[in-house]
Structure formats: C-alpha cells, structure tokens
Amino acid sequence: KQEVTQIPAALSVPEGENLVLNCSFTDSAIYNLQWFRQDPGKGLTSLLLIQSSQREQTSGRLNASLDKSSGRSTLYIAASQPGDSATYLCAVLSNSGTYKYIFGTGTRLKVLA
Amino acid sequence: GAVVSQHPSRVICKSGTSVKIECRSLDFQATTMFWYRQFPKQSLMLMATSNEGSKATYEQGVEKDKFLINHASLTLSTLTVTSAHPEDSSFYICSDRLAGTDTQYFGPGTRLTVL
Numbered sequence: 001k002q003e004v005t006q007i008p009a010a011l012s013v014p015e016g017e018n019l020v021l022n023c024s025f026t027d028s029a030i031y032n033l034q035w036f037r038q039d040p041g042k043g044l045t046s047l048l049l050i051q052s053s054q055r056e057q058t059s060g061r062l063n064a065s066l067d068k069s070s071g072r073s074t075l076y077i078a079a080s081q082p083g084d085s086a087t088y089l090c091a092v093l094s095n096s097g098t099y100k101y102i103f104g105t106g107t108r109l110k111v112l113a
Numbered sequence: 114g115a116v117v118s119q120h121p122s123r124v125i126c127k128s129g130t131s132v133k134i135e136c137r138s139l140d141f142q143a144t145t146m147f148w149y150r151q152f153p154k155q156s157l158m159l160m161a162t163s164n165e166g167s168k169a170t171y172e173q174g175v176e177k178d179k180f181l182i183n184h185a186s187l188t189l190s191t192l193t194v195t196s197a198h199p200e201d202s203s204f205y206i207c208s209d210r211l212a213g214t215d216t217q218y219f220g221p222g223t224r225l226t227v228l
Contacts, residue, residue: 031215043119043206043221044157051215089156093215100147100172101208101217103156 002027002094006104013080014112021075021107023090028068031093035064035075038087038106047088048075052095080111116140117209117220125226126197133193134223136207142187143209147217148180151204163190197227 003026013019023033032051036044048057048064050073056065063076073090087108091101116139126132136146144165149157161182162170169182179201181193194201204224208217 036219041204041224044219046219049216091157093217100159100162101149101157103149103158105156 002030002092002096002102004090004092004102004104006088006090006107008107009105010108010110012110012112015080015082017080017111018076018078019080019109021077021088021090021109023073023075023104025071025073025092025102027094027096028071029094029096030068031095031099033064033066033073033090033092034101035062035073036089036091038089040087044089077109080109082111082113085110117207117218119205119207119220119223121223122221123224123226125228127228128198129196131193131195132197132225133191134205134207134225136190136192136209136220138188138209138218140218141209141211143190144187144212145210146184146190147208147210148182148190148192149206149208151206151222157206160192194225197225199227201225202227 005024007022034049035047050057050066061078066073087106089106091103118137120135146163148160151157160175163182163184165184171177184190206222208219210217
C-alpha cells in the first residue's frame with residue numbers, strides 16, 4: 001500500500017531564506033509525482049509535475065527533484081517570500097493496480113516578513 | 114493547465130438534507146473524473162472514481178449509497194451527499210483526467226458544512 005509522508009509538518013522561516021520541503025513514498029511504482037500549493041480554505045494549485053522518467057522540474061523560484069528508486073522528492077523554494085505562505089502537498093500517482101493520487105499530509109509553511 | 118469548475122463553492126445545510134455538488138471539465142471531455150475529500154488539517158483522500166456512462170468505483174470505506182455519483186456527460190460529474198450529517202462536513206474536491214495522459218486537473222473545491 002502506497003504511503004506518502006511529508007517532513008516537516010510545519011515550518012516557519014524569515015523572508016529571503018532558501019528552504020527545502022521533503023516528500024517520501026513507499027512504493028516506487030508511480031506514473032508521476034506532483035507538488036501542490038493549498039491556501040487556507042482553498043483548492044489546489046499545481047506547482048510542478050515530475051514524470052517518473054524525469055529527475056527534476058523547475059518553475060521560477062521552485063525546483064522539484066525526484067529520486068524514484070529511493071522514494072523521495074524535494075521541493076526547493078529559493079528566496080522565500082511572505083506570499084509563499086501556504087500548505088504544500090505532494091502526491092504520487094500510483095501505477096500499481098489502482099490509478100489514483102495518494103497525497104501526503106502536507107507541510108504548512110509560514111514565511112515571516 | 115486545464116480548467117475544472119465546481120459548484121457551489123460552499124454550502125451550509127441542515128442535518129438530514131441532501132446536497133449536490135457539480136464538477137465540470139471545461140477544457141476537454143473527461144471520461145474519468147475523481148472525487149476527493151479533505152477533513153480539517155488532513156490530507157486529501159480519494160473517495161471514488163467517476164466513469165462516464167457507468168457506475169462509479171468507490172474506495173474502501175466510502176458508502177456508495179450515501180455518496181451518489183453521476184457522470185451523465187463527458188463534462189459533468191455530480192456528487193450527492195444524501196442525508197448529510199455533521200460528520201460529513203468537509204472539503205470536497207474533484208479532478209478530471211485527460212484521456213491518454215497521466216495528468217489530473219483539480220477543481221477549486223466545495224466546502225460543505227452540515228449543521
């Protein structure tokens with residue numbers, strides 16, 4: 001059974017810091033891994049999608065890496081800003097029998113001005 | 114990315130009533146759509162997979178008679194929470210899948226509060 005874990009659960013940093021959010025998954029049989037942002041009471045905003053054959057994806061100040069064999073992904077945020085404050089979720093799309101996204105519990109990020 | 118809309122965005126109802134939530138795929142015809150639920154401070158959990166023209170596939174522990182899913186057209190799936198109770202209060206999010214790809218696009222969610 002696929003399980004997705006995110007560490008840390010919460011993070012508070014001063015503005016300008018570079019930071020890393022971690023995601024680990026137990027079953028490497030995945031189609032892709034996706035990072036989302038969720039603001040309080042809102043839906044999901046897709047940030048980056050990494051296919052199983054890819055190692056990383058970049059968008060602006062965000063960089064996500066994927067090491068499928070070790071079951072790990074990291075989301076790197078450069079020069080953090082208060083507007084980056086949100087919950088960040090990673091999700092893996094499993095290809096072992098059932099086609100569905102398994103979500104992690106998220107990292108609540110607060111960037112202080 | 115593709116656009117998925119949900120209606121309503123939030124709903125408050127009395128215990129015992131039924132609530133219907135719509136999920137529309139605006140950019141393409143989606144033969145498959147997904148319904149997720151998110152309880153406060155928890156992550157999203159898949160409830161069911163909605164298949165156009167056939168019965169939905171429910172995840173273990175999800176009552177199909179309580180959460181009725183209808184996918185009558187290629188652009189619309191509906192989730193009806195029947196006889197809602199306070200424990201059904203949650204954030205419901207749908208997604209659609211572009212046929213032939215692994216990509217899902219998520220809707221903005223519907224906040225259900227049952228009094």
